[in-house]
Amino acid sequence: MLTAQNERNNRICANDAHRQATYFCPSCREQVILKRGTRMVAHFAHRANSRCRPFSESETQAHLTGKWQLADYFGTDRIELEPYIQSLAQRPDLLMTRADRKLAIEYQCSPISVTKLQQRNQGYSGYGLEVIWILGADYLRKTASVRHAEKWLQYSEKLGWYIIFWETQQQCLIIWHHLTIDGMGLLQGWAKTSHGTQYAKRAPLAVKLIQKQLQRQIQMGLYYKTPKWRKWQQFCYEHQALLQDIPALCYEFTDSEPLICECPIIWATLMTILLHQRHIGSLISQLDLEKWAAKISIHFEGAQLLQCTTQQVVDSWGRQLRQYVDLLKRHGILKTLDEKSWQLVALPQ
Structure with a gap:
């Protein structure tokens, strides 16, 4: 931890601490050790076998460095380092005062379970604090698929689906924004840094390459009897179809909302199989x-969007269905009747 209390209960930053003085943990009141050297970030640490819960987790040098840098980035006059909230037995890495509200900022460098993440979010929410999770460089390198990103994804009208990182070497924020998932389930979108640069996070794959990769995955998945591929094939059998016969237009469903942790092309395929049950000329409604x-949701593993409200997830599903309808309209499959109904004028091939 970066701060501790002296014998007068004043909060002292490790950078300003004196080796001869005595310091205590603000949570458990145990005496702590000042650690400061040329190869480490100045910080306080509990002695071995400490039972202090809020401050017992060991912190990497990257985590300690990132907290100092973030405090400087947001402005030390607006930031409180590691304030201990006694009623929650929690301590955010930073507490930022902005206008008339306070924001808890957590800089996450190490893995964290879904259960623990939910508990922390619920604690802050119950206390009336908004929380912003900023991820460390390890997450920046590893967060490639929606499976790795799901619990960190946030949504805003300005940024769409986004994730925030802090890079300690460059000392800058990196925001992945307007994120979607391609047909194979990998994240794509844009990235910008607080230094002012912006770049494509990952370019979309060509349709022919996606088709080749997916058919190979289907072949191997069915050959080795992988559960998810067998489950999808069984759905196809029940509706007089084959998983291998993906309609050509479904390969273009490559800009999906991050709602499932599976291949969006397969999602579009199962939707299209159900569409095939209707006769040409039929009315297709939003409710349909x-x-x-x-109906097909039970065949997919949904993303755990822990940073989002229920309404944001509902709205996201609405955009997903509109995107699917737009795909069908572009290919002359559906004709618009009104805002929530269409006529089936052709069947996908």
Whole structure:
């Protein structure tokens, strides 16, 4: 930890501490050790076998460095380092005062379980604090698929789906924004830094390459009897179809909302199989699409969008269905009747 209390209960930063003085943990009141050297960030540490819960987790040098840098980035006049909230037995890495509200900022460098993450979010929410999670460089390198990103994804009208990182070597924020998942389930979108640079996070794959990769995955998945591929094939059998016969237009479903941790092309395929059950000339309503999406949802593992409200997830599903309808309209499959109904004028091939 970066701060501790002296014998007068004043909070002291490790950078300003004196080796001859005595310091205590603000949570458990145990005496702590000042650690400061040329190869480490100045910090306080508990003695071995400490039972202090809020401050017992060991911190890497990257974590300690990042907290100092973030405090400087946001402005030390607006930041409180590691304030201990006694009623929660929690301590955010930073507490930022902005206008008339306070924000808890957590700089996460190490893995954390879904259960622990939920507990922390619920604690802050119950206390009336908004929380912003900023991820360390290890996450920046490893967060490639929606499976790795799901619990960190946040949504805003300005940024779309986004994740925030802090890079200690460059000393800058990196924001991945307007994130979607391609047909194979990998994140794509844009990235910008607090230094002012912006770049594509990952360019979309060509349709022909996606088709080749996916057909190979289907072949291997069925050959080795992988559960998810067998489950999807069984759905196809029950509706007089084959998983290998993916309609060509479904390979273009490559800009999906991050709602499932599986291949969006397969999602579009199962939706299209249900569409095939209708006759040409049939009326297709918004309610039909919602029922189909609910029916096939049991065949996919949904993303755990822990940083989002229920309404944000509902709205995201609405955008997903509109995107699917737009795909069908572009290929002359559906004709618009009104905002929530369409006529089936052709069947996908």
